[in-house]
Amino acid sequence: MSGFIPGGLPPSPPVPGVHINSEAFWPSIDLDKLRETLRIDSSVTTARLETAIIAAVISVNRDLAAWREAQQVAGHTSLEAVPSEKIQDQSQLVYLYKRAVECAAGAEVSERYRGYDTTASGNKKADETEPTIDDYRRDQRWAVRDILGTSRTTVELL
Template identity: 70%
Template sequence: MSGFIAGGQVTSESVPGTHINSHPFWPSIDLDKLRETLRIDSSVTAARLETAVVAAIISINRDLAKWRVARQAEGFNALADVPDDDHLTNVERVHLYVRAVECAAGAEVCERYRGYDTAASGGKNADESAPTIDDYRRDQRWAVRDFLGSSRTTVELL
């Protein structure tokens, strides 16, 4: 008898809580909370989720590198230490950082699992998940732009 349950839910007993840490300035990412927030079931293994989150962290940390370096030059050792300003509170900054990472990881998970089932139903499911991937990418960009205080819209005159 197999203990494998296709599409089963991940429980705290089956996968211990894990945090992914990157640069000490940034908050750690709680994989259990991310899995719950994005409603990622056990069909995505812990190793695959971790890989997606690490890739997301690398991307978001690169997007915010200049901002981080400037804050560290001001003497702040962690994002949570950066004081409120007219633009954001430090709680909002932490939330936007985590949201950007979650959305980037969510998009990667969706992209990787699009072609998992190559049957007709798999193709239909891939088509249905495409807007979700785009939504995750959009939300990732918006979180980074909101974090930096940039406009969400870029307009060029032709």
């Protein structure tokens, strides 16, 4: 009998076709698309990515709750129905919403996982090329502010 204890199981493959749905007003979030957009590999399990996306959706939906209510009062039943210019036949607002959720989920995943190399040079290279948690949070705020139609910058005189 061996005293060897394995360090863990190999990463499980992503489960295709999983979507996160929230309030009917908002578009669903496709886990595969988000995984591809953020270059999240299979070391982050589908269950853990789903948890990060749910947290992201909650955060973004809370930031936009009053705006959503105003749009619904105006008669818009979905984000897609809110008047907006289109890019590739899709509302800019839909792209911005998905970007806000992607960035919030990216920050969540980055806080808990880190692609790494065992060498110092590999770690330095990862630091230089990967978006930081702050970058993700900034991009999330910008996407939300773009939906709200407010300025991206707040300036305060001291």
